[in-house]
Amino acid sequence: MSDIAKRFAQNPLLKPSDLQPSIEGMKIACLLNPGVFTYDNKTWMLIRVAERPVQKEDTISFPILKETGTMEIIEIKKDDPELMADDPRVIRYKGSDYLTTLSHLRLVCSEDGVHFSQPENYPLLLGSGKWETFGIEDCRVSKLDDTYYLTYTAVSENGVAVGLRTTKNWKQFEQKGLIFPPHNKDCAIFEERINGKYYAFHRPSSVEIGGNYIWLASSPDGIHWGQHQCIVKTREGMWDSARVGAGAAPIKTKDGWLAIYHGANKEHVYCLGAFLLDLHNPGKVLARTEEPIMMPTEDYELHGFFGKVVFTNGHIAHDDEDTITVYYGAADEFICGARFSIQEICSYLK
Amino acid sequence: MSDIAKRFAQNPLLKPSDLQPSIEGMKIACLLNPGVFTYDNKTWMLIRVAERPVQKEDTISFPILKETGTMEIIEIKKDDPELMADDPRVIRYKGSDYLTTLSHLRLVCSEDGVHFSQPENYPLLLGSGKWETFGIEDCRVSKLDDTYYLTYTAVSENGVAVGLRTTKNWKQFEQKGLIFPPHNKDCAIFEERINGKYYAFHRPSSVEIGGNYIWLASSPDGIHWGQHQCIVKTREGMWDSARVGAGAAPIKTKDGWLAIYHGANKEHVYCLGAFLLDLHNPGKVLARTEEPIMMPTEDYELHGFFGKVVFTNGHIAHDDEDTITVYYGAADEFICGARFSIQEICSYLK
Numbered sequence: 001m002s003d004i005a006k007r008f009a010q011n012p013l014l015k016p017s018d019l020q021p022s023i024e025g026m027k028i029a030c031l032l033n034p035g036v037f038t039y040d041n042k043t044w045m046l047i048r049v050a051e052r053p054v055q056k057e058d059t060i061s062f063p064i065l066k067e068t069g070t071m072e073i074i075e076i077k078k079d080d081p082e083l084m085a086d087d088p089r090v091i092r093y094k095g096s097d098y099l100t101t102l103s104h105l106r107l108v109c110s111e112d113g114v115h116f117s118q119p120e121n122y123p124l125l126l127g128s129g130k131w132e133t134f135g136i137e138d139c140r141v142s143k144l145d146d147t148y149y150l151t152y153t154a155v156s157e158n159g160v161a162v163g164l165r166t167t168k169n170w171k172q173f174e175q176k177g178l179i180f181p182p183h184n185k186d187c188a189i190f191e192e193r194i195n196g197k198y199y200a201f202h203r204p205s206s207v208e209i210g211g212n213y214i215w216l217a218s219s220p221d222g223i224h225w226g227q228h229q230c231i232v233k234t235r236e237g238m239w240d241s242a243r244v245g246a247g248a249a250p251i252k253t254k255d256g257w258l259a260i261y262h263g264a265n266k267e268h269v270y271c272l273g274a275f276l277l278d279l280h281n282p283g284k285v286l287a288r289t290e291e292p293i294m295m296p297t298e299d300y301e302l303h304g305f306f307g308k309v310v311f312t313n314g315h316i317a318h319d320d321e322d323t324i325t326v327y328y329g330a331a332d333e334f335i336c337g338a339r340f341s342i343q344e345i346c347s348y349l350k
Numbered sequence: 351m352s353d354i355a356k357r358f359a360q361n362p363l364l365k366p367s368d369l370q371p372s373i374e375g376m377k378i379a380c381l382l383n384p385g386v387f388t389y390d391n392k393t394w395m396l397i398r399v400a401e402r403p404v405q406k407e408d409t410i411s412f413p414i415l416k417e418t419g420t421m422e423i424i425e426i427k428k429d430d431p432e433l434m435a436d437d438p439r440v441i442r443y444k445g446s447d448y449l450t451t452l453s454h455l456r457l458v459c460s461e462d463g464v465h466f467s468q469p470e471n472y473p474l475l476l477g478s479g480k481w482e483t484f485g486i487e488d489c490r491v492s493k494l495d496d497t498y499y500l501t502y503t504a505v506s507e508n509g510v511a512v513g514l515r516t517t518k519n520w521k522q523f524e525q526k527g528l529i530f531p532p533h534n535k536d537c538a539i540f541e542e543r544i545n546g547k548y549y550a551f552h553r554p555s556s557v558e559i560g561g562n563y564i565w566l567a568s569s570p571d572g573i574h575w576g577q578h579q580c581i582v583k584t585r586e587g588m589w590d591s592a593r594v595g596a597g598a599a600p601i602k603t604k605d606g607w608l609a610i611y612h613g614a615n616k617e618h619v620y621c622l623g624a625f626l627l628d629l630h631n632p633g634k635v636l637a638r639t640e641e642p643i644m645m646p647t648e649d650y651e652l653h654g655f656f657g658k659v660v661f662t663n664g665h666i667a668h669d670d671e672d673t674i675t676v677y678y679g680a681a682d683e684f685i686c687g688a689r690f691s692i693q694e695i696c697s698y699l700k
Contacts, residue, residue, distance in 0.1 A: 090558065095586065097559040131579070134559070158580040159560025178578040180531065181554040181565050204531040205557045208440065209447040209484070210509025215531050224574035228528040229481070230508040236445065 002291040002348055005272075005326070005338035010114050012300045012334035013327075019049065022104060022124055023071070026051040026063070029101045030305040033329040035141035036248065036314025037148060039170065043113040043316055045327055046125070046139050046150070047335060050101035050305075060085055063102040065133045069126070074098070088306060089332075099155060102127075103135040107170065113316065113325060114337065122170055131156050131178055136163065140188040140313050142249045144198075149222060151187040151200070154178060162187040162202060164223065176223050180204070186214070186245030186262075188313070189222065190282070192252065198222045199282050201246035201259070212243035214261060216283055229283050232261065232275055239292050240273060242266045247312045250277065251324065253342060256286050260326065260345075262311050263292070270309040271295040272326075274345050287349035294338065296331070304331025352698060355622075355644040355676070355688035360464050362650045362684035363677075369399065372454060372474055373421070376401040376413070379451050380655040383679040385491035386598065386664025387498060389520065393463040393666055395677055396475070396489050396500070397685060400451035400655075410435055413452040415483045419476070424448070438656060439682075449505060452477075453485035457520065463666065463675055464687065472520055481506050481528055482513065490538040490663050492599045494548075499572060501537040501550070504528060512537040512552060514573065526573050530554070536564070536595030536612075538663070539572065540632070542602065548572045549632050551596035551609070562593035564611060566633055579633050582611065582625055589642050590623060592616045597662045600627065601674065603692060606636050610676065610695075612661050613642070620659040621645040622678075624695050637699035644688065646681070654681025 016028040029052050034045035053061045053073050060083065061075040076083050076093055084092035091098045105125035108116040127135045134155035142149045147166050150173075154163035159182025167173045179200075180187060186203035193199075198219040205212050214232035217225040234241050240263025250257035257277040264270045271292035278284035296308045312328040322342050330336045366378040379402050384395035403411045403423055410433065411425040426433050426443055434442035441448045455475035458466040477485045484505035492499045497516050500523075504513035509532025517523045529550075530537060536553035543549075548569040555562050564582035567575040584591050590613020600607035607627040614620045621642035628634035646658045662678040672692050680686045 099559075155559065157559065158563065158583075159554065159556040160558070161578065177576060179576050181534070181552065181567070181578040182560045183533070183554070183556045183558070184531070202531065204509065204533065206509040206533045207555045207557055208510070208533070209449075209505065209507065210532045213508065217531070219574055220570070221574075224569055224571075224576035226527060226529050226574040228511065228531040233508075 002289075003294050003297060004344050004348070005294040005340060007298065008114060008337040011298065011336040012330060013114065013337055014047070014108065014116060014335040016333065019106065019118070021051055022049070022126075025053055027054050030333045031329070031335050032103075032332055033138040033311050034314050034327050034335055035105075035139040035150065036316055036327045037141040037143060038316065039109075042109045042111060044107060044109045045116060045314065045335065046105050046107055046141055048103050048137050048139070048329075049106045050103045050135075052101045060091065060100075062091065062098055062100050064098070065102065065127050065135070067130050067133065069128065071102070096157065099134050101135075103137045105136055105139050105152065116335075125150075125165070125173070127154070128175065131158060131161060132163065133157065138185065138313055140248050142189040142191045144189070144191055144193070144222075149189045151179070151189055153185045159183060160185060179223060179225055180217075186313070188246050188249045190257070191249045194280065194282060200225065203245040212245070214244050214246050231277070231283060231285050232288065234263070238290075239263055239265055239269070239271050239295070242268075247272070248314050251315075251317055251342065252279070253346070255346065257282055258342065258345065260293075260312060260315065268306075268308065269296065270311050272310055272312060272328075274349065276346070276349050289345070289348045290350050291348065293340070293345055293348060294326075298330070300334045300336065301330040304333030306332035352639075352641040353644050353647060354694050354698070355690060357648065358464060358687040361648065361686040362680060363464065363687055364397070364458065364466060364685040366683065369456065369468070371401055372399070372476075375403055377404050380683045381679070381685050382453075382682055383488040383661050384664050384677050384685055385455075385489040385500065386666055386677045387491040387493060388666065389459075389498075392459045392461060394457060394459045395466060395664065395685065396455050396457055396491055398453050398487050398489070398679075399456045400453045400485075402451045410441065410450075412441065412448060412450050414448065415452065415477050415485070417480050417483065419478060421452070446507065449484050451485075453487045455486055455489050455502065466685075475500075475515070475523070477504070478525065481508060481511060483507065486513065488535065488663055490598050492539040492541045494539070494541055494543070494572075499539045501529070501539055503535045509533060510535060529573060529575055530567075536663070538596050538599045540607070541599045544630065544632060550575065553595040562595070564594050564596050581627070581633060581635050582638065584613070588640075589613055589615055589619070589621050589645070592618075597622070598664050601665075601667055601692065602629070603696070605696065607632055608692065608695065610643075610662060610665065618656075618658065619646065620661050622660055622662060622676075624699065626696070626699055639695070639698045640700050641698065643690070643695055643698060644676075648680070650684045650686065651680040654683030656682035
């Protein structure tokens with residue numbers, strides 16, 4: 001056992017009832033997986049807020065966006081023989097898959113990194129256009145020069161892909177389209193170019209041959225990507241046997257790029273681990289933790305919308321150069337924080 | 351019924367016994383899905399040659415490549431309880447998927463477009479490196495300026511992805527890495543830049559939400575790709591209900607880019623259809639055929655390694671500006687040819 005996370009005593013930092021739904025008639029089902037960054041001398045999170053209509057007794061209803069941006073509510077009788085609804089996250093109906101909730105991204109900020117609230121006059125980030133009609137999720141935020149790169153899961157009936165938006169001021173955003181086609185998630189752009197090239201983690205999934213592995217790609221401009229290579233795979237019989245995916249951008253250390261990732265086993269228990277990449281050739285994996293560095297143990301991690309989950313895609317490195325604060329989604333419902341010592345993480349790398 | 355293909359009387363043009371295995375002890379199981387191009391005033395095909403060891407009675411054996419390029423034969427007792435081998439194309443063993451055959455790409459050329467033979471002093475194209483240990487397949491060949499772009503399916507235990515090599519003389523090749531990560535196939539680069547950008551079809555597959563659809567991407571350099579968009583989807587209840595994938599690069603006509611694609615239904619019957627894209631904005635689909643323009647009807651299309659398949663990824667446009675010769679894989683075993691009238695194809699577009 002090697003859970004080396006120092007969880008905040010104030011956890012969970014945010015729960016669904018702490019925020020208002022984006023529109024009337026909706027209910028926030030979960031807060032999930034925040035992207036994290038520093039801006040204007042504050043700590044900011046870009047939270048995934050998953051909403052659904054207030055449910056009636058004999059139907060299941062869920063929202064989707066039209067390409068124009070307007071919301072449509074789909075309502076299905078629970079006894080409809082064409083409805084399959086045994087997964088809390090996905091509904092299958094008449095041969096098509098839908099999400100039970102519609103996610104948008106919402107900014108909260110904090111002076112102390114513990115108490116977060118919504119700032120005034122900043123927009124919600126909503127799904128927009130054809131590739132985001134089922135919402136946008138799990139955004140990583142990377143800063144290069146004066147630009148923030150937002151890489152997020154873009155979901156529509158066309159598939160689950162990776163979208164990119166950029167901003168300098170969190171009020172105006174540029175849409176850069178889908179940077180990885182389906183099925184892909186868990187994309188984080190490195191916060192520094194290496195030999196003039198952008199690098200990113202991403203996590204394609206395979207319908208046959210292959211699996212849910214972490215890949216690396218490079219780019220001349222952050223928008224067009226190539227040179228894909230598989231760098232971290234699932235490990236049979238271990239805590240990360242079913243899926244692995246990168247967290248936020250890796251942390252630059254003197255020994256290499258330190259990445260925190262999530263892994264899940266076949267029972268869908270999500271834990272965190274770490275791996276180290278060569279500073280100059282990030283396709284080269286130097287080391288990886290064998291045991292998780294964090295696993296679901298607290299009540300708010302074990303029980304929620306989808307229990308037994310700790311999942312991170314955002315952290316803040318601190319001035320002492322050893323501490324990082326990892327913000328994470330717990331049980332697919334709550335936003336939490338924990339501190340790690342980088343040196344301690346590195347001591348578990350094999 | 352609308353099969354408007356004028357099949358060559360000489361079909362099949364090539365069958366497995368017409369070529370020699372690449373090394374002793376191997377047997378050619380199938381010839382498949384040629385890329386097609388003109389070079390040195392001849393018609394060339396780059397055929398996918400799928401080989402496996404001569405099989406013994408009580409075992410299944412199949413070859414894989416090591417990263418170094420050397421071949422290894424894996425041999426499994428047929429009564430091994432961990433072996434699943436009911437698909438002629440894929441073997442499942444101890445939790446991993448393998449291919450029953452190992453494919454390489456082989457050049458043949460012809461003066462008349464009908465009688466093909468292997469030219470002297472041209473290399474075989476073999477899988478190379480970490481992402482191609484299970485072989486390379488179904489190559490599209492596109493010519494831009496004086497460079498041929500070879501986009502092919504690169505298969506390894508890491509997944510099924512799209513690799514790119516370029517050549518000017520078919521003797522020296524440059525490896526450009528994987529341009530689309532798993533799960534992806536059926537990539538063809540347009541033979542002309544549009545507003546300075548490269549365009550390509552590709553066919554990602556989704557593990558949940560989405561399907562086997564044709565996507566379009568663009569690129570500043572042919573190597574790094576972005577702006578992914580889904581353009582052609584499967585159609586419930588029709589001949590292309592289960593999967594669609596692009597053939598070769600589209601044909602430029604005055605009305606738009608004419609693309610020939612394959613579709614399959616849930617019974618794995620593969621037919622050909624066509625769609626038309628806007629000349630200046632190829633993300634815009636102007637029309638699509640409802641019925642197939644070609645379907646498996648001949649004995650060599652109905653019966654073979656995998657029957658009921660016509661599949662194309664190569665064609666030659668002719669000087670009369672109306673005729674194209676489509677080369678195609680039949681029943682995943684034979685190489686065939688057929689002529690189409692472009693005008694006749696277009697008359698079926700809806």
